[in-house]
Amino acid sequence: MELNIHFDADTGITFVKTSGKADAASSGGMIAPIMQFMKKHSSLLCLIDHTDLTIVTGKTLEIYKRPLEIHKSGMPFEVRIAAVIQKAHEQHFSFLETVSVNSGLNYKLFYDLETARAWLLE
Numbered sequence: 001m002e003l004n005i006h007f008d009a010d011t012g013i014t015f016v017k018t019s020g021k022a023d024a025a026s027s028g029g030m031i032a033p034i035m036q037f038m039k040k041h042s043s044l045l046c047l048i049d050h051t052d053l054t055i056v057t058g059k060t061l062e063i064y065k066r067p068l069e070i071h072k073s074g075m076p077f078e079v080r081i082a083a084v085i086q087k088a089h090e091q092h093f094s095f096l097e098t099v100s101v102n103s104g105l106n107y108k109l110f111y112d113l114e115t116a117r118a119w120l121l122e
Contacts, residue, residue, distance in 0.1 A: 001024035007041045014043040019052035024062040035073040067103035082116035
C-alpha cells in the first residue's frame with residue numbers, strides 16, 4: 001500500500017492518502033509513520049482517504065488487534081480519526097470502526113471527504 005501524509009496548518013488536520021493493496025502487513029505498517037507525523041505536528045485530527053485502495057484484505061483477528069496497535073503507538077486518546085472509504089470495502093472497515101470505538105478510539109467511517117472533514121472540525 002502506498003501512503004502520502006501531509007499536514008494542514010490552518011485546520012490542524014493530518015491528511016493521509018492511501019492507494020494500492022491494503023493487507024495486514026501494510027495496514028499495520030502505516031500506524032507508526034502516521035502517529036509519528038501527527039506527534040511531530042501536534043495534530044489530534046486525522047483524515048485517512050482510502051478511496052484509491054484497489055484491494056482490502058485482512059483476517060478478523062488482525063482487524064481486531066489494530067486499535068491496540070494504535071494505542072501502543074502512544075497516540076493520545078483525544079485523537080479523532082475519520083476514514084473515507086469506498087462502499088465496496090464497507091464490511092472490512094465497518095468491523096474496524098466497531099472495534100476501534102469499543103477500544104476507546106474516536107474513529108468514524110465516511111464516504112466523502114467533505115463530510116469527514118466537517119466531522120473532524122466539529
